[in-house]
Amino acid sequence: MDITEMIALLGVFVVLPIIIVALVARAKTNATNKRAEIALAAIEKNTDVDLGEFFKKMNPPRRSIKARLLDRLLWGSIFTLFGVGIYIAVFVYNIFIGHFDRDMFIGMSFAAVPSLGVGLAFLVNYFVGRKVLKQEMESEAQNQA
Secondary structure, three states: OOHHHHHHHHHHHHHHHHHHHHHHHHHOOOOOOHHHOOOOOHHOOOOOHHHHHHHHHOOOOOOOHHHHHHHHHHHHHHHHHHHHHHHHHHHHHHHHHOOHEEEEHHHHHHHHHHHHHHHHHOOOOOOOOHHHOOOHHHHHHHOOO
């Protein structure tokens, strides 16, 4: 592995995720700042606005606990199946060519192992969260009904 391949791998697996997280955090901060500016403008104009109701309308509605848990199940399934699919594809390819290509297996493991790790983490989070948050989900369902 030469230096250009190493730089490319570092760019994809280190720098790119950091940039994505920074952009998402910046977008959330900008959205919060816009809401704060609108609230300050309403307060400065001295309008007869119920601030509690105003802020409730300004904030996006929270998703239910059940919906968030189901999202974790979905993403856990996607990531896990992606990782397993990579390994299945590698093994099918190796059977097709007639011998085991160790370098290809190692290279594809760079994508499969993180995908499996993230997927299994989401699945564990779903199953543990379902047990721990059972009472909260029931009370939330009763409040919505």
